[in-house]
Amino acid sequence: MDRKKPLLGTVQETLLIPLYARAVETRKEQALLRDPRAEEIIASIDYDFARFDGLPSLTGALLRTLLFDRWVTDFLSAHPRGTVVEIGTGLNTRYERVDNGSARWIELDLPDVITLRRRFFTDTARQTMIASSVTDEAWAAEVTSRTDGPYLFLAEAVLPYLDEAAVHQVVNLLAARFPGSLLALDTAGPGxxxxxxxxxxxxxxxxxxxxxxxxxxxxxxxxxPGTETVTAHTLTSLPAPLLAQLPVPYQQMVSALAAQKLPQAEGYRLSLVRLPSDPPLLP
Known part of the structure; x- marks a missing residue:
């Protein structure tokens, strides 16, 4: 097999962590999710994935992914022909896991990531990759020219790697160009x-x-002003229906972790927010 090194920037390299988590989990008898494509991709990339073997945060990445998947499923149930925009798509396979056959998908990431992604995925009539920084306003115009709302934006393991001014800029852009849309994001606490x-x-x-x-x-x-929190969770306070679907060993693990009330775990939050319906003026 022709294995190639991934040519990625420093922050972009982190996309390999959740990719490896999904590949490893797929091999387990009682798996949180199964992702054969992740296994295939891992096998074709020349990278020292062994550095991540056995790390507890791989499970955290999987639980986060399951919650984001559920939010997409709920959104598409309410809006079957809506548009899902994955900000920082990396080598995610969410389209393959939860697409409903009629929604539009936009997969946005930096040019080096999209170059890598195109080794494994191709655009289709409903699925489009865009190479751009999320802070560049041009991608938003491309999205509106290709798709209709309503929109669900997913920023999974993305915004914490930006500085606060850049995050503020992204929120301004989304609120102005896509008023009333949903935004799913994760945030770290000080711990x-x-x-x-x-x-x-x-x-x-x-x-x-x-x-x-x-x-x-x-x-x-x-x-x-006008942004509303639809729901927010930690990895130890997942929605009851989602928790009930986990294999029993994982339910027990989450319960044990919740009892410890670790600041690092409790400060890491997964939130779904609705942006204001009336587009404010950009500052």
Whole structure:
């Protein structure tokens, strides 16, 4: 097999962590999810994935992915012909897992990531890759020229790697160009943010988070009045229906972790927010 090294920037390299998590999980008898494509991709990339073997945060990445998948499924149930925009799509396979056969999908990431992604995926009539920084307004115009709303934006393991000014810029852009849309995002708290050097996965790469937010609902509403939190969770307070579907060993693990009330775990939040319906003026 012709294995090639991934030519990725420092932050972009982190996309390999959840990819490996899905590949490893697929081989387990009691798996949180199965992703054969992730296994295929891992086998064709020349990279030292062994550095991530056995890391607890791989499970955290999988639980986050399951929650984001559920939010997409709920959105498409309500809006079968809506548009899902994955910000920082990486080598995600969410389209393959939860597409409903009629929605539009936009997969956005930096040019080096999209170059890598095109080795494994191709555009279709309903699925389009866009090479752009999320802070570049041009991609939003391309999305509106290709698709109709309503929109669900997914920023999974993306915004914490931007500085606060850039995150503010992204929120401004989404609120102005896609009023009333849903945005799913994850945010780190100060306990998580301050211990990155000791984090099991981040300590294996050079990338570091640059933005933390103890209360994303309050922060986004401050930036864009009218923003509402639809739901918010930690990895230890997942929705009951989702938790009930996990294999029993994982249910027990989440329960045990919840009992410990670790600041790093409790400060890491997964939020679904609705942007204001009336587009405000960009500052």
């Amino acid at each position: 998580f943010f301050d211990t990155q050097e000791q984090h099991d996965a981040l300590s294996q790469v050079e990338a570091r988070m640059r933005w933390y937010c103890p209360d994303v609902g309050t922060q986004l509403a401050h930036w864009r």
